[in-house]
Amino acid sequence: MSRSWFVTGTDTGIGKTFASVALLHALRARGLHAIGMKPVASGCEREAGGWRNDDALALVAASDPVPAYADANPFALPAATAPQLAAREAGVVVSLAPILAAHARLAAIADARVVEGVGGWAAPLADGLDQCALVRAIDADVVLVVGLRLGCLSHARLTARAIAGDGCRLVGWIGNRVDPEFDRVDDYLELLRDALPAPCLGVLPHAPGGDAAVAAARIDTRLLLSAA
Ligand SMILES: Nc1ncnc2c1ncn2[C@@H]1O[C@H](COP(=O)(O)OP(=O)(O)O)[C@@H](O)[C@H]1O
């Protein structure tokens, strides 16, 4: 088996990283070698080895085998803003070729890759470069993380339509209880199940501090691995 999943979300800050880390743990619990990747990250700190991003570090830490940081995160842009703006500020041209080369190196050492996108689905990776171009180039299956909060129905439906319209495959979605104040979660989950054209792979509990192993147990990996 050799597969890449691309994790997108209904918005920024709704749990893509939390769910991606949980997915890595869940895949590893099935005995797979699974590596996380954040091809383009904005918002980095300068460390001894270079610019480092929290999302990418979390994905690297959840990976087995552990990849070289530069392969997990080929574009680490310092400013915590839209990648296009962060790239301009850093004088960096973000392009597909280095991402594909890094992805190929990861694919050579791990059966499963979990690739976290930026923001929501329509957020560009760079000037003239949409996330769907990367998804198609690495032939990834898309997993949509739905941040369970007001407005998520519209965001989820629009995202599912856009993924299909961009010629990509949505193979499942994960509900994430990012907002502990949001009530009627079960009602919303039922509406989402009816509205979305792919199965629910699990619902992650609100877990301040985020125990990824606990969250991983909520993901149906059998469904994930059989969906294509
Ligand atoms: N299920 C959850 N329970 C508690 N906090 C969560 C949960 N999911 C996400 N968070 C928190 O919400 C914030 C955004 O989550 P994150 O995974 O970084 O989102 P994204 O990757 O989509 O930007 C983080 O501070 C994260 O710890």
Ligand SMILES: [Mg+2]
């Ligand atoms: Mg993230």
